[in-house]
Amino acid sequence: MRIAAILAAVSVFYSGLNPARVTTAISSNVSLFTACVNHEALVGQIPDRVLKKTAVTGDTFTMLQVACAAIIVGIIIALVGAAMSYGNKRVRTSGLKFPAIGGLVMACGLGGVGVVYGTIASAASDKVPACLPGAFFFFVVLVLALVGCSFALNVAEKNDIEPVEDKMEMQEKYHLFLLFTPIIVLAFLFCYLPLLGWRYAFFDYSAGGELNADNFVGLKWFTILFQNDTTRGDVVRVMANTLAMSGLGILTSWIPMVFAVFLMQVPSKGFRRFVQNFTTVPNFLGWSIVYAIAIAMFSTDGFVNNFLNNICGIAANTNYLMDGSHMWLKMLLWGMWKGIGWSAIIYISSITGIDPGLYEAAEVDGAGRFQKMWHVTIPQLMPTFFVLLLMSIANVLSNGMEQYLVFSNAANSGSLEVLDLYVYNLGIGNGQIPMSTAIGMFKSIVSVVLLFAANAASKKLRGESII
8 A cells, every 4th residue: 555655656756657648749748747737738739729629628638637636636645544554553544544535536536537538539639649648557556556455454454453542643763754754755856856857868859859769869968078179168167167166165164163163152142143143144045135235235336336436535436246357256255155154053053062061171171262162162063064074075066056147247157157057058048958967967976976985085084974
């Protein structure tokens, strides 16, 4: 029952197992989830005149969307029952009806899909040819498995002589696991499921097209990265920018730790709380807001120029944002201003967890404030610092794109285009999806190699591993 529920949940996001693709006019890249939430994904490739002149109308695909929603709701209900199966007998008994209910709701959704298929098949339109995907029968099997398992387990529970508990509860290990489940689901959806997109790197693909044997090109896009002089020059420039930005970040990674150490030495809790909040707030500002602040400060009619003109009497009319010099340093300073307070939080938490007895022993030995910081606080923070440092090394090729995208202009784009921004410009801006995917794959593989290399170095030098 659990396996059937998990398979159904995973199939919701996999385009190859979409039971709602009842016509080849629907792209093979559309998953069940996309079919549920995006009407345009269902009718986008069907001309409007076809929907107006045949029995296949927009309402037909609206009904298909409703059927998809019913299937997804049924899967969610079945997952609830699967989760309750980890509880005690009272929880299990109460949860056994959920898979059956979920299976019946899924069956209703599949019935709606069948009705839509019948409508399309009876229309016999060349523009909307009917087809019943194999995934439809896959879901039928899942429905039968859920309902059958629910029935069988109900019979088994009734024949079980184990006494029923007064309270509904779960073992602690299962309870903690279920609490962690949303994080696992989000990690799967946003970190692992997108890896299916790596297949685009092996096809001559354009947006809206399909992947098939005709446009399979193997390692063509990987070889172009190194054979084409223009592309190779762009990659070298982008890698230099990326490594420079990440290198500066690694070299200054100790600053949040020092900031946290000195902040915790402030005796006034109110002032300390004010400084911590004041330096943390910029982290919650989007980079577009930060750029708006930069315009207000450093544009031609910004604060700096007005201050020099009106207060200092210096004629100034410089647009500092259009100046392409020292961009690496400028981006570092903007990043530090935005993130230093947030980065210091983990060190502040570590400082509050240091044993007070260590400070008392140091004070008995005659240590002053700075000596206690140097010989007690900083050594206790070193494990945290090295873990964060190793993670930074592993992510040396992943420094984001939002900051560099909003600050980029004609004068500084050559110095600001890091690898993530280059992939974005290449894939979204220029439509070269296969090549951008190939570069993204290369970046991910190098990052994993760097992570394990940094972990091996840590294990050898410090005797501790982070993996």
